[in-house]
Amino acid sequence: MxxxxxxxxxxxxxxxxxxxxxxxxxxxxxxxxxxxxxxxxxxxxxxxxxxxxxxxxxxxxxxxxxxxxxxxxxxxxxxxxxxxxxxxxxxxxxxxxxxxxxxxxxxxxxxxxxxxxxxxxxxxxxxxxxxxxxxxxxxxxxxxxxxxxxxxxxxxxxxxxxxxxxxxxxxxxxxxxxxxxxxxEISIAKKENEKPTYNVLIAGGSLGVGPIEKLLKQKNHKINFFVLCGKNIQLYNKIKQLKSELITPVRYIQDRNEMNDLYDQMDLILTKPGGITISECLRKQIPVFLYYGLPGQEEINKAYLESNGLVIKLNDGDQLEETILKFLEDEKEREEHLKRVTAHIHTxxxxxxxxxxxxx
Known part of the structure; x- marks a missing residue:
C-alpha cells in the first residue's frame, strides 16, 4: 500500500x-x-x-x-x-x-x-x-x-x-x-440568485461584533448579511441577540458540501485575504471585498490580489453598504471583474x- x-x-x-x-x-x-x-x-x-x-x-x-x-x-x-x-x-x-x-x-x-x-x-x-x-x-x-x-x-x-x-x-x-x-467539493458552478435582494457573506469570526452592529445602520434593505462566525461562539450569540432580519449568524461549518451550498446563495463575499477562502471564491467566481489583512502573509496576499484586480478594493472611508451595493448594481463593473477572475482560473x-x- x-x-x-x-x-x-x-x-x-x-x-x-x-x-x-x-x-x-x-x-x-x-x-x-x-x-x-x-x-x-x-x-x-x-x-x-x-x-x-x-x-x-x-x-x-x-x-x-x-x-x-x-x-x-x-x-x-x-x-x-x-x-x-x-x-x-x-x-x-x-x-x-x-x-x-x-x-x-x-x-x-x-x-x-x-x-x-x-x-x-x-x-x-x-x-x-x-x-x-x-x-x-x-x-x-x-x-x-x-x-x-x-x-x-x-x-x-x-x-x-x-x-x-x-x-x-x-x-x-x-x-x-x-x-x-x-x-x-467546492464546485465551479454557482446557482443564480433570482431574489430581489442581495446576499453577502462576511467570512471571518475575528471581525468582531462592533463592525457587525454598524451594518444595522443600512439606509435600505437590499442586502442580507450572513456572518460566518467560525468557532467564535461569543460573536454568534451577540449577533443572535441583535434580532435583526438583515444579519444572520452562521455557526462553524466543517462539511465542505455544506460550505459549497452556502457559497451558492451568495452574491458577494466580504473577507480577509487568506489563501483558502479567496481561492474558493475565485473558483466559484464570487466577487470578493477585502476588509483588512492580518500582518505578514495576508498583507502580501492583499497587495497581490488588489494589484491584479482579483478582488474589489475597499478604500479607507468607504461606506461599506453603499460601496457593495454600487458594485452589485453595476453590471459593467461586475462583468469586467468576472473576466479578470475567469482569465486567472483558466491558467x-x-x-x-x-x-x-x-x-x-
Missing part, C-alpha cells in the same frame, strides 16, 4: 491544514488504497510545546501586529532567493525530520508549509533522502523559507509564481499552475495527474 505524508505546520486551524486535507481528499478519490497521513513537525518534535508556540504566534499577530509584520517580511519575504540557510530551524527540526521520514517510509511527501519544505530540501541536497517531495504553496507568493532547488515538483498559485521559480532555476516541467488547492492545470505519476 502506498503512503503519502502531508506536512503542514502548527496544530491550529489554518490554510496549511486545509490544503493538506484537500490534497488528501483528491488522493483518496484517485485511489482509496493510498494512505495519507498528516503530521505537524513541531508537535512531533516538541509535543505539548507546540501549543505554547501557537499561542505566541496568535498573540503576536493580534497584539503586536506591526512587529510581527516587520519580523515576517525581514526573515521570510524580502526578494525571491535561491535556497537560503536558516541554522535555527535546522538546529530545532532537522534531526527529527530525518527520523520522521525514516519511521513513516512514505512514497511521496507533500509540504503545505514552508518549514517542512526547507528541511526536506536540505536533506535531499545532502543525498540522505530520495523520497519525492512536492511543494503546495498556500499563499499568493513564495516566501524565502520554502525549499526550492531539490524539490521534485511545485504546485504554484499563479503564473507569476511560476515565473519566479523559473528565474530561480526550476525547470518548467517541474512546475504546475494549480492555484491554491481547495477541496473538490490552472491539472495537478492530480502529477500526484498520480509519483505513486504509480
Amino acid at each position: 502506498k503512503k503519502v505524508l502531508l506536512l503542514p505546520f502548527l496544530q491550529i486551524s489554518s490554510g496549511h491544514h486545509q490544503v493538506a486535507d484537500a490534497l488528501a481528499e483528491y488522493i483518496y478519490r484517485l485511489d482509496q488504497t493510498i494512505s495519507c497521513k498528516k503530521i505537524d513537525i513541531l508537535h512531533y518534535t516538541y509535543g505539548r510545546g507546540e501549543r505554547l508556540i501557537s499561542n505566541l504566534y496568535l498573540y503576536a499577530i493580534q497584539r503586536i501586529p506591526r512587529f510581527y509584520s516587520w519580523l515576517y517580511k525581514t526573515n521570510a519575504y524580502k526578494t525571491a532567493a535561491r535556497d537560503k540557510t536558516y541554522y535555527f530551524y535546522e538546529m530545532l527540526f532537522l534531526r527529527s525530520m530525518k527520523e520522521l521520514v525514516e519511521r513513516e517510509k512514505p512514497d511521496l511527501i507533500i509540504c503545505s508549509h514552508s518549514l517542512p519544505s526547507y528541511l526536506l530540501n536540505l536533506l535531499k541536497k545532502k543525498n540522505v533522502l530520495n523520497v519525492p517531495v512536492i511543494n503546495a504553496y498556500t499563499d499568493f507568493f513564495i516566501n524565502n523559507v520554502w525549499g526550492i532547488q531539490s524539490i521534485d515538483h511545485h504546485f504554484v498559485p499563479s503564473l507569476d509564481c511560476k515565473q519566479i521559480l523559473e528565474k530561480l532555476g526550476v525547470k518548467p516541467e517541474k512546475i504546475t499552475v494549480s492555484g491554491i488547492p481547495i477541496h473538490p 490552472f492545470e491539472d495537478f492530480t495527474s502529477v500526484i498520480q505519476s509519483y505513486l504509480l
Whole structure:
C-alpha cells in the first residue's frame, strides 16, 4: 500500500491544514488504497510545546501586529532567493525530520508549509533522502523559507509564481499552475440568485461584533448579511441577540458540501485575504471585498490580489453598504471583474495527474 505524508505546520486551524486535507481528499478519490497521513513537525518534535508556540504566534499577530509584520517580511519575504540557510530551524527540526521520514517510509511527501519544505530540501541536497517531495504553496507568493532547488515538483498559485521559480532555476516541467488547492467539493458552478435582494457573506469570526452592529445602520434593505462566525461562539450569540432580519449568524461549518451550498446563495463575499477562502471564491467566481489583512502573509496576499484586480478594493472611508451595493448594481463593473477572475482560473492545470505519476 502506498503512503503519502502531508506536512503542514502548527496544530491550529489554518490554510496549511486545509490544503493538506484537500490534497488528501483528491488522493483518496484517485485511489482509496493510498494512505495519507498528516503530521505537524513541531508537535512531533516538541509535543505539548507546540501549543505554547501557537499561542505566541496568535498573540503576536493580534497584539503586536506591526512587529510581527516587520519580523515576517525581514526573515521570510524580502526578494525571491535561491535556497537560503536558516541554522535555527535546522538546529530545532532537522534531526527529527530525518527520523520522521525514516519511521513513516512514505512514497511521496507533500509540504503545505514552508518549514517542512526547507528541511526536506536540505536533506535531499545532502543525498540522505530520495523520497519525492512536492511543494503546495498556500499563499499568493513564495516566501524565502520554502525549499526550492531539490524539490521534485511545485504546485504554484499563479503564473507569476511560476515565473519566479523559473528565474530561480526550476525547470518548467517541474512546475504546475494549480492555484491554491481547495477541496473538490467546492464546485465551479454557482446557482443564480433570482431574489430581489442581495446576499453577502462576511467570512471571518475575528471581525468582531462592533463592525457587525454598524451594518444595522443600512439606509435600505437590499442586502442580507450572513456572518460566518467560525468557532467564535461569543460573536454568534451577540449577533443572535441583535434580532435583526438583515444579519444572520452562521455557526462553524466543517462539511465542505455544506460550505459549497452556502457559497451558492451568495452574491458577494466580504473577507480577509487568506489563501483558502479567496481561492474558493475565485473558483466559484464570487466577487470578493477585502476588509483588512492580518500582518505578514495576508498583507502580501492583499497587495497581490488588489494589484491584479482579483478582488474589489475597499478604500479607507468607504461606506461599506453603499460601496457593495454600487458594485452589485453595476453590471459593467461586475462583468469586467468576472473576466479578470475567469482569465486567472483558466491558467490552472491539472495537478492530480502529477500526484498520480509519483505513486504509480
